Amino acid sequence: MAMSAQAIEARALRKTYDSTRGVFRREKVTRVALRGVDLAIERGELFGLLGPNGAGKTTMVKIFTTLLLPTSGAATVLGLDVVKDEWALRRRIGFVFGGERGLYWRLSGLDNLRYFADLYRVPPEVSRRRIPELLERLGLAGRERDRVELYSRGMKQRLHLARGLLNDPEVLFLDEPTIGLDPVGARELRVIVRELADAGKTIFLTTHYMFEADAICDRIAVIKAGEIVAEGTPRSIKTLVEDQGVVEFEVVGLPRERLDELRGLPGVSSVAVAEHELAQLVTVHCARPSEVMTQLSAALDGLKLEKLSSREPTLEDAYVQLIGDAET
Amino acid sequence: MGVSRIASEVAVFARSTYFQYVALFQWASVRGYVAYKILLPVDQMLFFVELGAYATGPENAAYFALGNALQLTANAGIFGVIATVANERHFGTLPILLGSPANRLVTFMSRAVVNVLDGIVTVIIGFAIAIGLFGLDLHHANIPLLALCVVVVSLSTAGLGLMFGSIGLVMRDAIIVANVIYYVMLVLCGVNFPVSRLPGAVQLISYSLPLTRGVEAAREAVAGASFGQVAGLLGGELLVGLAWALAGYALFATLEGWARRGGMQEAY
Ligand SMILES: Nc1ncnc2c1ncn2[C@@H]1O[C@H](COP(=O)(O)OP(=O)(O)O)[C@@H](O)[C@H]1O
Numbered sequence: 001m002a003m004s005a006q007a008i009e010a011r012a013l014r015k016t017y018d019s020t021r022g023v024f025r026r027e028k029v030t031r032v033a034l035r036g037v038d039l040a041i042e043r044g045e046l047f048g049l050l051g052p053n054g055a056g057k058t059t060m061v062k063i064f065t066t067l068l069l070p071t072s073g074a075a076t077v078l079g080l081d082v083v084k085d086e087w088a089l090r091r092r093i094g095f096v097f098g099g100e101r102g103l104y105w106r107l108s109g110l111d112n113l114r115y116f117a118d119l120y121r122v123p124p125e126v127s128r129r130r131i132p133e134l135l136e137r138l139g140l141a142g143r144e145r146d147r148v149e150l151y152s153r154g155m156k157q158r159l160h161l162a163r164g165l166l167n168d169p170e171v172l173f174l175d176e177p178t179i180g181l182d183p184v185g186a187r188e189l190r191v192i193v194r195e196l197a198d199a200g201k202t203i204f205l206t207t208h209y210m211f212e213a214d215a216i217c218d219r220i221a222v223i224k225a226g227e228i229v230a231e232g233t234p235r236s237i238k239t240l241v242e243d244q245g246v247v248e249f250e251v252v253g254l255p256r257e258r259l260d261e262l263r264g265l266p267g268v269s270s271v272a273v274a275e276h277e278l279a280q281l282v283t284v285h286c287a288r289p290s291e292v293m294t295q296l297s298a299a300l301d302g303l304k305l306e307k308l309s310s311r312e313p314t315l316e317d318a319y320v321q322l323i324g325d326a327e328t
Numbered sequence: 329m330g331v332s333r334i335a336s337e338v339a340v341f342a343r344s345t346y347f348q349y350v351a352l353f354q355w356a357s358v359r360g361y362v363a364y365k366i367l368l369p370v371d372q373m374l375f376f377v378e379l380g381a382y383a384t385g386p387e388n389a390a391y392f393a394l395g396n397a398l399q400l401t402a403n404a405g406i407f408g409v410i411a412t413v414a415n416e417r418h419f420g421t422l423p424i425l426l427g428s429p430a431n432r433l434v435t436f437m438s439r440a441v442v443n444v445l446d447g448i449v450t451v452i453i454g455f456a457i458a459i460g461l462f463g464l465d466l467h468h469a470n471i472p473l474l475a476l477c478v479v480v481v482s483l484s485t486a487g488l489g490l491m492f493g494s495i496g497l498v499m500r501d502a503i504i505v506a507n508v509i510y511y512v513m514l515v516l517c518g519v520n521f522p523v524s525r526l527p528g529a530v531q532l533i534s535y536s537l538p539l540t541r542g543v544e545a546a547r548e549a550v551a552g553a554s555f556g557q558v559a560g561l562l563g564g565e566l567l568v569g570l571a572w573a574l575a576g577y578a579l580f581a582t583l584e585g586w587a588r589r590g591g592m593q594e595a596y
């Protein structure tokens with residue numbers, strides 16, 4: 001097989017979990033976590049995998065990081081097969097799972113990093129230099145000798161990230177890294193992640209916050225129940241719902257022919273009217289709300305419009321449309 | 329394997345041992361440590377020595393005291409190793425270990441070292457109690473040989489502990505199984521009465537457990553035996569411990585493969 005030029009590649013990747021249910025009459029339950037996923041991520045990309053809980057994000061990260069074997073299909077990272085080349089691969093990647101687990105709370109942050117540097121076979125002369133650099137970069141310098149149990153949630157997560165960077169990985173996997181962080185902590189982390197990507201690292205990030213993916217990712221795939229349902233730049237995904245902009249206003253005594261005129265405006269996909277006490281509440285779904293707004297006064301000349309408002313389509317609208325009611 | 333490679337494995341081993349030590353032995357209070365390290369052994373020894381002396385005569389108190397002092401290694405060797413692994417589960421660090429390129433055998437074995445050292449300390453405390461409270465007499469003893477016995481027994485019980493450590497990766501209640509084994513060892517390993525009095529089939533179990541040969545060797549060392557006289561026993565004791573450790577490692581390797589196929593949700 002020719003070496004893949006991609007940083008990460010998945011072909012028809014499938015994963016099912018078998019478990020047993022019941023105590024007396026044991027029943028085998030098979031749950032499909034990934035249903036034939038195809039993905040290709042280039043070197044240097046900050047790629048976001050966006051999806052609700054249970055969509056299969058963690059499963060995918062575990063497969064790419066050699067922690068889990070796929071049921072069928074193939075995956076390579078840096079051209080290395082995640083099933084067969086696991087030892088070579090583990091030296092060249094890093095991973096961080098969200099949440100507080102995965103650190104020795106009774107040890108200092110510094111001792112945690114020293115220990116994990118050993119596990120990752122980082123030569124001592126390299127780790128002596130790299131650990132202080134990472135502490136500095138992640139804003140932990142000065143607190144490195146405190147025990148981890150004294151760290152804030154955000155500090156723990158930054159320590160996790162430092163740990164994931166100890167072997168200077170070419171590809172970094174971050175599974176919901178901002179989960180449980182307060183907005184400020186989450187934002188700090190996103191800034192750091194973006195900086196790492198700008199410095200050339202390939203980053204595979206999972207999240208269930210669309211604004212997070214929108215804010216920092218170069219490219220996004222949306223996963224739903226183990227299937228990729230959309231893929232592209234945040235902007236291109238927004239265009240999937242570009243007819244979902246909204247203009248709303250109240251008006252008194254709107255004649256029917258004026259409504260048809262509204263429907264004829266460019267970019268308008270639908271117009272709905274609801275009786276609202278004496279007035280009518282009009283909702284216009286359209287591609288470019290600002291354009292519709294400027295043409296509104298001409299189309300409805302002479303009528304008094306109240307409570308006029310508009311909203312551009314957001315990635316959230318796109319996400320909600322793609323995911324449907326999966327997130328319940 | 330180059331020299332630098334070996335040096336790096338040694339460094340990993342030493343450091344992870346040190347961290348296991350820090351992670352494990354930062355007791356919340358001095359009182360807690362004293363209770364655990366002194367009161368518990370005194371309690372156990374009192375119970376069995378009094379019971380034994382009552383049943384067989386006060387002249388035998390030293391016999392029970394010596395056996396129970398050595399049995400204390402099982403405390404460190406078995407429960408210590410389980411606690412180390414439980415720690416790993418508690419802190420959720422196992423996936424990081426499994427996703428790392430670390431040498432598994434080295435990291436696995438390093439989990440036992442601290443507990444071997446702790447076992448040795450525990451036995452010394454046990455001996456002090458045996459001498460002070462129960463009249464254990466070491467005047468004729470071959471002290472260096474007795475010390476060697478203590479080291480060997482600490483190693484071999486930690487070997488069995490590694491087996492339970494692996495079981496503990498998948499079984500939350502490994503500690504219960506370990507408790508049962510602990511009491512089985514009190515009965516079967518010549519701690520409180522000679523193995524020779526057990527039925528033949530049961531003796532087979534005795535000799536496949538650590539402690540049995542070590543206790544026998546230690547009793548002879550107390551009576552003044554030379555190294556040559558107990559070398560066979562000590563060699564056997566070491567082999568039994570090594571066999572358990574390797575079985576534990578094999579189980580660990582098996583579990584790692586199983587985890588990769590999607591099992592072991594618990595530890596993840
Ligand atoms: N070890 C496991 N055993 C059985 N089912 C699992 C296991 N891990 C995950 N699953 C199931 O696989 C699906 C995907 O889970 P996961 O990859 O954790 O999703 P996400 O990270 O997107 O929340 C879910 O339905 C989940 O219940």
Ligand SMILES: [Mg+2]
Nearest residue numbers: 057058059176
């Ligand atoms: Mg997840």
